Amino acid sequence: MGEPGREEYKIQSFDVETQQLLKTALKDPGAVDLEKVANVIVDHSLQDCVFSKEAGRMCYAIIQAESKQTGQSGFRRGLLNRLQQEYQAREQLRARSLQGWVCYVTFICNIFDYLRVNNMPMMALVNPVYDCLFRLAQPDSLSKEEEVDCLVLQLHRVGEQLEKMNGQRMDELFVLIRDGFLLPSGLSSLAQLLLLEIIEFRAAGWKTTPAAHKYYYSEVSD
Structure with a gap:
């Protein structure tokens, strides 16, 4: 690298x-x-x-x-x-x-x-990155597929690292994400699918199970 x-x-x-x-x-x-x-x-x-x-x-x-x-x-x-x-x-x-x-x-x-x-993520970036992800998890952002897609992609990329640096903030972020998933309106079917996928991804230890991969990626491709 x-x-x-x-x-x-x-x-x-x-x-x-x-x-x-x-x-x-x-x-x-x-x-x-x-x-x-x-x-x-x-x-x-x-x-x-x-x-x-x-x-x-x-x-x-x-x-x-x-x-x-x-x-x-x-x-x-x-x-x-x-x-x-x-x-x-x-x-x-x-x-x-x-x-x-x-x-x-x-x-x-x-x-x-x-x-x-010293082979560790930069502490100076932890809270700014979290703040950006929290903004993406607000209801007005969750109504826009571009922001939902960004939120999910970045959590796939750095979520596990962020949780190790500050687990409490990750818990708080996922409360917002779960609440957003349950919004009565405003979310597209793709946004709902992406949010459910990232909730399950974290619950599985930041890994995708074979069954989840088959389900979500076949749904997206359809």
Whole structure:
């Protein structure tokens, strides 16, 4: 994980100048403005949901390259500062662009999944990630399939890690999810199916049983 060569395929969606900036950051991070690099990656993640799902690996690779070259963590500091800015303005972002909001949640969960300090998830991201997932579990969000899909996908990805970091908040989140599943109206049949699947997924120890996989995925494909 994190080898620069594996990241270059993700860079093709940028303009030529930005491609060169990112390639340099991966190979010679001391030669570029890493705060600018962090801003470029966050900006693109908010616009491109495909990129937001994979950007964490690129960030991890840049952090590893910088640490090896200089022993510093300027890129990580710039990245976390920008994530904090977007986190503080998350309601405005959601009101302005539902897609941008979903991309942001996907990106911050991806960063939480990849970035480690002493081989442990970053404590500084635990509550912001939880807060984003709690927002996705509110009734007005559960009425939108894009947000339900995002909630379920991110819980599949980082739910088990988050629960280990703060089990009480995960219990509270699933109270909201169960309440949302029982809403008398406002949920599509797909949203109901996704919420039921994630409830059972967590109940099974964050694993999908063969029977559950057959049931849910045949239902989705139908």
